[in-house]
Amino acid sequence: MLAEELPAQPGASASEPAQRVGPGAYPRPGLAPVSWREHYYPDVADAEWSDWKWQFRNRITTLAALDRFFPLSAETVTSLGAVLHEFRLGIPPYYLSLIDPHDPHDPLRLQAVPSIEEFLDLNVGHEDPLGEESHSPVPGIVHRYPDRCLLIATNNCALYCRYCTRKRIMEEDVAPAARHAFDGMIDYIARTPQIRDVIISGGDPLTWSTARLVELLDRLDAIPHLEIIRIGTRVPVTLPQRITPELCAALERYSALWINTHFNHPREVTREAAAACAQLQRAGIPMNNQSVLLRGVNDDPVTMRALVHALMRIRVRPYYLYQCDLVRGSDHLRTTVARGLEIIESLRGHTSGLAIPTYVVDAPGGGGKVPLQPQYLADYSQGRATLRNYQGRVFHYDDPGA
Ligand SMILES: *Cc1c(COP(=O)(O)O)cnc(C)c1O
Ligand code: SF4
Numbered sequence: 001m002l003a004e005e006l007p008a009q010p011g012a013s014a015s016e017p018a019q020r021v022g023p024g025a026y027p028r029p030g031l032a033p034v035s036w037r038e039h040y041y042p043d044v045a046d047a048e049w050s051d052w053k054w055q056f057r058n059r060i061t062t063l064a065a066l067d068r069f070f071p072l073s074a075e076t077v078t079s080l081g082a083v084l085h086e087f088r089l090g091i092p093p094y095y096l097s098l099i100d101p102h103d104p105h106d107p108l109r110l111q112a113v114p115s116i117e118e119f120l121d122l123n124v125g126h127e128d129p130l131g132e133e134s135h136s137p138v139p140g141i142v143h144r145y146p147d148r149c150l151l152i153a154t155n156n157c158a159l160y161c162r163y164c165t166r167k168r169i170m171e172e173d174v175a176p177a178a179r180h181a182f183d184g185m186i187d188y189i190a191r192t193p194q195i196r197d198v199i200i201s202g203g204d205p206l207t208w209s210t211a212r213l214v215e216l217l218d219r220l221d222a223i224p225h226l227e228i229i230r231i232g233t234r235v236p237v238t239l240p241q242r243i244t245p246e247l248c249a250a251l252e253r254y255s256a257l258w259i260n261t262h263f264n265h266p267r268e269v270t271r272e273a274a275a276a277c278a279q280l281q282r283a284g285i286p287m288n289n290q291s292v293l294l295r296g297v298n299d300d301p302v303t304m305r306a307l308v309h310a311l312m313r314i315r316v317r318p319y320y321l322y323q324c325d326l327v328r329g330s331d332h333l334r335t336t337v338a339r340g341l342e343i344i345e346s347l348r349g350h351t352s353g354l355a356i357p358t359y360v361v362d363a364p365g366g367g368g369k370v371p372l373q374p375q376y377l378a379d380y381s382q383g384r385a386t387l388r389n390y391q392g393r394v395f396h397y398d399d400p401g402a
Contacts, residue, residue, distance in 0.1 A: 017104040050362045052241035060091040079119035087167040090160045092239050107297040117332035125328035131366025140185045148197035157204040158239035163330040170197040193225045195358040201232035240276035252283040269310035277314050288319035295335040301346035309353040318357035345374040349390025
C-alpha cells in the first residue's frame with residue numbers, strides 16, 4: 001500500500017544523499033589506491049620494503065623525522081611536542097607512502113599525522129571517554145557486557161591513529177602491561193564462566209611476535225567456557241607486511257578465531273592490504289571491519305560507499321561504523337550524528353545489505369554501544385506499523401489480529 005511521502009528524516013537532508021551517490025558520482029577519481037613510495041623512499045629495496053620488521057623499525061616516531069617529509073615551523077614543533085607527550089607518534093613507511101605529499105587535507109594524512117588542531121583540542125574531550133576504567137575488574141580487562149570482555153594486551157600500535165579512544169594508555173611514559181599482568185587477566189576470564197567471547201585488543205596485538213601471541217592464544221584456548229576469540233588489529237591496514245605465512249600458520253590452529261580490522265578509507269584498500277586479508281582468510285579466519293566516522297576522512301556518502309564496496313571485494317565485512325568518541329585532541333575530526341545517519345540512509349536499499357555496517361555511538365561514560373538507524377518506522381500504533389522504504393515511499397504492515 002503506497003501512501004504519501006513522509007517528511008524528511010530529522011538530521012538527514014533527505015533530498016541530498018540520493019543525488020550525491022548517483023551512478024555518475026562513483027567511482028570518482030582519487031579514491032583508487034595510489035602510492036607515493038618513489039617520492040618518500042626512492043632508495044629502499046623491495047626486500048626491505050616488504051619486511052615488516054624493516055617497516056616497524058623505520059616508522060616515523062619523532063618530530064625531527066616528520067619534519068623531513070612535512071616541514072614544520074618552530075612554533076608547530078613546540079605545540080606538537082606537547083601533543084606527542086600525551087599521545088605517541090608512529091607512522092610506518094608503507095602507510096606514509098599512501099599519503100599525498102601535496103595535499104594537507106589528505107584523508108590518510110588526517111588519520112596519521114598530528115596537526116596543530118590536535119594541540120588546540122588537547123583540553124577538549126576526555127581521558128577515558130567510554131569510562132573503561134570503571135568497568136575494569138582487573139588491570140587489562142574491560143568487562144562491560146554480560147558474555148564478552150576486552151583484553152588490553154599491549155599499548156603499542158604500528159600506527160597511532162590521531163583519534164584513538166585509548167590514548168590514555170599510550171602516553172609517552174606509560175609502560176606496556178608486564179608479563180605477569182596477563183596472569184591476572186587470564187585468571188579473571190577463567191573464573192568468570194559467563195564470558196564466552198574475548199576480544200584481544202590494545203593497542204595492537206599483532207605488533208607482538210608470533211611466539212608471544214601464540215602463548216596468549218594457547219592460554220585463552222585452554223579455558224573451557226571460552227567459545228570464541230577475536231583479535232582487534234589495524235595491522236592489515238597500516239602494516240600489512242606483518243601478515244606473514246609464519247603468522248598465518250600459527251593462527252590457523254585456532255578454530256574459533258575472528259579478526260576485526262579497521263579500514264577507514266577506500267585508498268587504504270591497497271594490493272598489499274588485500275593480500276594480507278586474503279592470507280588470513282585462507283587460514284580460515286573470518287574478517288570484519290570497524291570504521292570510525294571522521295570529518296574530512298570518510299564522512300560523506302560517496303567515500304563511505306567506495307569504502308564498503310572495496311571491503312566487500314576483499315571479503316571483509318563492514319561490521320560497525322563508530323561515531324568518533326569524545327577523546328581529547330580529536331574534536332577537529334568529529335562530525336555530527338546527523339551526518340552518520342545520512343550516510344547509513346544513503347547506503348540502505350541503495351547497495352548490498354551485506355555492505356552496510358551498523359552505525360553505533362559508544363555512549364560517553366560507559367553505556368556501551370548504542371545502534372542508530374535512520375527512522376524507517378514512521379508510526380506504530382493499534383497494531384499497525386507505518387513503514388518508510390529507502391525511496392521514501394510509505395507502506396503499512398498490520399499485526400496479527402489487528
Ligand atoms: C565493543 C566492545 C565489545 C564487543 O562488542 P560487540 O558488539 O560484541 O562487537 C565488548 N566489550 C567492550 C568493552 C567493547 O567496547
Ligand atoms: S590501531 Fe587502534 S588502538 Fe592503535 S592507535 Fe589506532 S585506533 Fe588506537
